[in-house]
Amino acid sequence: MMRRVSRRVLSEPLVHFAALGLLFFALHAALGPRRGDALAVDGARAQATGAELARRLGRDPTPAEVAAALRVELDEERLYREALALGLDRDDPIVRRRLIQKLRFVHEDLGEPGEPDDAALLAVRDADPARYTAPARHALTHVFAARERHPDPEAAARALQQRLLAGAEPSGLGDLCVHGQRFGERNTAAYAGIFGEAFAAALSDMTVGTWSLAPSSLGWHVVRVDSSRPAALPDLAALRPRLRADWEAERRDASSEAALAELRARYPVTLRDVPPALAAALAEQGP
Secondary structure, three states: OHHHHHHHHHHOHHHHHHHHHHHOOOOOHHHOOOOOOOOOOOHHHHHHHHHHHHHHHOOOOOHHHHHHHHHHHHHHHHHHHHHHHOOOOOOOHHHHHHHHHHHHHHHHOOOOOOOOOHHHHHHHHHHOHHHHOEOOEEEEEEEEEEHHHOOOHHHHHHHHHHHHHOOOOOOOOOEOOOOOOEEEEEEHHHHHHHHOHHHHHHHOOOOOOOEEEEEOOOEEEEEEEEEEEOOEOOOHHHHHHHHHHHHHHHHHHHHHHHHHHHHHHHOOOOOOOOOHHHHHHHHHHOO
């Protein structure tokens, strides 16, 4: 009789759904409560449930409403314990992934709390200055020779360049460009997004105030760099929010790695019939 009931419970989709939802909050089945343990409701739990209910209702709940909410919590706890007892957490990749994710979050939070001082933030910046360096920026004017309007757009651009070098004004020269003729300060990545990588790369060799040639995905351009700001490492004030976030991420990573090192020692790996090269690589990385 019990076997038929258990089989029916295991095949019921609603039970699977409820059990999975509850199992997402467990660190591991071995750490969960035992099947026969009594459920406890104390004053602190009743107060917490009432406070959460008041937040959702926008008013103080009645004792009957708090009792109803507690009954739901207790029934969910019963479902959770029974799901563990029935083994519904085993061999389920979704539950496995969520339990691993949950434990990783716990590991990340194990680090010592604290606030970084300026020296700690500067150490983060100076450990990888390229990561925080603001790229060079250029403001420019260009005169355009469109690929579809000229058999040889490069030759057309060279002719425009001679006129500009002779003192002609750029306005009214060349073909109309959908992106306009003048650009405020932008970095090379922005120009690459507009005109392509070849155009952006050519900017680095240009001298401010001179007319130079640059190809693009649209044709050829005669470009004058009007102003240029070199790449620079910003000061601490400008980078503080980003450095703080990265400092916190480093602390979380270090805490997680320390916890994993302890788990690797607790759960060593035994290698059997593994190719020597792979075994050596695994040994270098640790168990």
